[in-house]
Amino acid sequence: TFSDGTTETIKLSEITVTDGKFSVAIPAAAIVDGQTTEVSAIVVDAAGNESATGSDTADVDLVAPGDGEGDNGGDVAPTVLIDSGEDDTINAAEKDAGVTASIELPEGTNIAEDSVVVTFSDGTTDTIKLSEITVTDGKFSVAIPAAAIVDGQTTEVSAIVVDVAGNESATGSDTASVDLVAPGDGDNDVAPTVVINSGDDDTINADEKDAGVTATITLPEGTNTAEDSVVVTFSDGTTDTIKLSEITVTDGKFSVAIPAAAIVDGQTTEVSAIVVDAAGNESATGSDTADVDLVAPGDGEGDNDVAPTVLIDSGEDDIINAAEKDAGVTATITLPEGTNIAEDSVVVTFSDGTTETIKLSEITVTDGKFSVAIPAAAIVDDQTTEVSAIVVDAAGNESATGSDTADVDLVAPGDGEGDNGGDVAPTVVINSGDDDTINADEKDAGVTATITLPEGTNTAEDSVVVTFSDGTTETIKLSEITVTDGKFSVAIPAAAIVDGQTAEVSAIVVDGAGNKSATGSDTASVDLVAPGDGEDDNGGDVAPTVVINSGDDDTINADEKDAGVTATITLPEGTNIAEDSVVVTFSDGTTETIKLSEITVTDGKFSVAIPAAAIVDGQTTEVSAIVVDAAGNESATGSDTASVDLVAPGDGEGDNGSDVAPTVVINSGEDDIINAAEKDAGVTATITLPEGTNIAEDSVVVTFSDGTTETIKLSEITVTDG
Structure with a gap:
């Protein structure tokens, strides 16, 4: 029974009773807001017997809390x-x-x-x-x-x-x-990358500050450039919030200008950045720092009056010549006071446009100076070579510029083809004769060398440097001597002419810039020793011996002349038969030069025929000889003389005719027959001397038919009536 007065009879066999229990629905009409709902029940058996009544009540509150209108709206x-x-x-x-x-x-x-x-x-x-x-x-x-x-x-x-x-x-x-994800957060790589554009040295210098320094910010991958922002914070405390949709982002990067107030000499500039998305999520912070050095290296007054000094090492003439270029030309750089050798560098610029950066800590600097090689390409004939230098500190601050220049003359004097080739050498000829050997006489007289200048030599400005084989040199300024047809001569010092050695004379032409021509030279052998000189003193022991073959009387008679008279020449010991010659001079003034290698020399001797013209009656025939070696050195002179008597004794007419014969009469009686008695008694012949016979000196040679002869010296016998 319900509180609204309704009842419900339930036949238990028609429902499910579990553990002695079952449920029944309370009608809505029995549940009224503000009242008490009651449910009571009795059990009735088949006979109609009723149990006692069981019941329960519940208050009813059907209005939602706070329901102002009571409509549960x-x-x-x-x-x-x-x-x-x-x-x-x-x-x-x-x-x-x-x-x-x-x-x-x-x-x-x-x-x-x-x-x-x-x-x-x-x-x-x-x-x-x-x-x-x-x-x-x-x-x-x-x-x-x-x-x-x-x-x-x-x-x-x-x-x-x-x-x-x-x-x-x-x-x-x-x-x-x-x-919840930071912008661009892939693998926690959510910080943007910040790079202050201060060069490789991470230091901002004065030039960089003046030009304006930026920081490049690289966004993390996945940053939403349509919605995200970047907040940049500078070391001066200022910030810059940049909405990415309002700037240009290229390859995930953009740049932001660093305020000048954040760049202070001697301090550290810092730039940090975070990416913030539309939800307000912030990335990690990316940052970069750079030192700040705004003072030029070695700047004492802070006004950049600190240029290094540059000096091209081109000699006193400030001209680079070919030899200097070939050897390598340097420039000496003197650093300004206060340069920091441990950290500073020098940037050297050459006139060919090349540069060389020199870290001072890696070279030797002495007394504030060092040298740098000038590239060959910066040394061009007829142009000006320039070398400039600046000192750069670790921050990149630059000193003022120091520089030097030098003219360039690379062409050898008289260079016809401009190639410094062999056509520019002077020609040198040692005046030593056809044999190219200097002998003692030539040395004593003084030997010269003739130098022919190459075409185009400037005699008004050029010089010639002559070098001799004794190591001495002579510099000849051409404007101070006489040059004829491009030639002049120079005396060779006696000390450069040494027996057994080679005398050499070399010459180069040097122009005003110091360029040198190719070298011209000549050599000559030196032989100062007379042939066969045993004592090397060129003394008298070197003369050949000359003997005129005129018999024991040293007189050439007519028969000897007719037969031909020779002179035997004995050579001095040591004569070089393979190379030496003998010059024979005769009393008629003729000479004969005999090359010993072309004749037969036996036991150091040979003979030479005396010309008939050198054998003159009543005169003295002389034969002299000298040995001459290949260098032209002459031995002492050997000679011999012989008297000449060509007239028969008693020759009245001087024609050696038949009128000069002695008269011979065999004493055999009138029959001109020698009989036995005459033979036994001894037969004589009477000889009548021709007129003019010199009884004091002449002899008579008597020849008998048995072939025997008898020479009778007239001064030793009695001559009666001739």
Whole structure:
């Protein structure tokens, strides 16, 4: 039986009774707000017997808490507001700090008795008894569990107010997007990269500051350039917030100008950057630093009056010549006072446009100076070579520029083809005769060398340097001597002419720039020793011996002349028969030069025929001889003489005719027959001498028919009447 007066009879066999129990629905009409609902029951058996009555009651409260109009309408829902900022998005920082939802209770909520059941999007609930918390102005906050805040999902918080009767208000709720990922966060590589554009040295110098220094910021991969921003912070405390959609980003990079106030000499400039997405998530911080050095190296007054001194090592004439270029030309650089050798560098620029950067700590600097080689390409004939230098400190600050120049003359004097080739050598000829050997006589007379200058030699400016084989040199300024047909002569020092050695004379032409022609030279052998000189003193022991073959009387007679008279020449010991010659001079003034290698020399001797013209009656025939070696050295002179008597004794007419014969008469009687008695007695012949016979000196040679002869010296016998 129900409190609305209705009953319901239930036949137990027709329902399910479990463990002696079953349920029955209370009609809605028996449940009236503000009244008591009662349900009573009796058991009736088949005979109609009734058990005692069992019953139960329940108060009825059907109005939702805070329902102002009693219609359980939408005005009874609490208001829920997730505290996620104006963007309705929860970011990582907000989650980390803890996100709350503010719940505003509907009007009429019974704070003393009602509760609020809050449901979160992770499925958890939180039942809050309002009497146990602080409610201010109908509001309170509840913490959203971290598990309900999931990146990329929507966090939802819903709330109902439940009164003590269990009536629930309508549901109030709020949602918020969740973005917990830092912009561009792939693998925690979420910091942008910041690079201050200060060069390889990570130091900002004065020029860089004056030109304006930037920092290049590379965004992390995945940065949303349509929505994200970058906040840049500088070391002077200023910041710059850059909305990426409003600038140009190329290959994920952009640049930002560093304020001049953030670049202070002697301090460190720092630039840091974070990427911030639309949800407010911040990337990690990327940063870079650079030292600041705004003072030029070695700058004593801070006014950059600190140029190094440059001096091209080109000699006193400030002209680079070919030899200097070939040997390598250097420039000496003197550093300004205060240069930091441990850190500074010098940048040297050459006139061919090349540069060389020299780190001073890696070279030797002595007394503030060092040298640098000038490239060959910077030394060009007829142009000006220039070398300039600046000192650069570790920060890149540059000193003022020091420089030097030198003219260039690379063409050898008289160079016809401009190639410094062999056509520019002077010609040298040692005046030593056809044999190219200097002998003693030539040395004694003084030997010269003739030098022929190459075409185009400038006799007004050029000089000739002559070098002799004794190591001495002579520099001849052509404008101070006489040059005829391009030639002049120079005396060879006696010390350069040494027996058994080679005399050499070399010559080069040198122009005003110091360029040298090719070298011309000549040599001559030196032989100063007379042939066969045993003592090497050119003394008298070197004369050949000459003997005129005129018999014991040293007189050439007519028969000897007719037969031909010779002179035997004995050569001095050591005569070189293979190379030496003998010059024979006769008393008629004729000479004969005999090359010993072309005749037969036996035991150091040979004979030479005396010309008939050198044998003159009544005169003295002389034969002299000298040995001459291949160098022209002459031995002492050997000679011999012989008297000449060509007239027969008693020759009245001087014609050696028949009128000069002695008269011979064999004393055999008138019959001109020698008989036995005459023979036995001894037969004589009477000889009558021709007129003019010189009884004091002449002899008579008597020849007998048996072949015997008898020579009778007239001065030793008695001659009567001739």
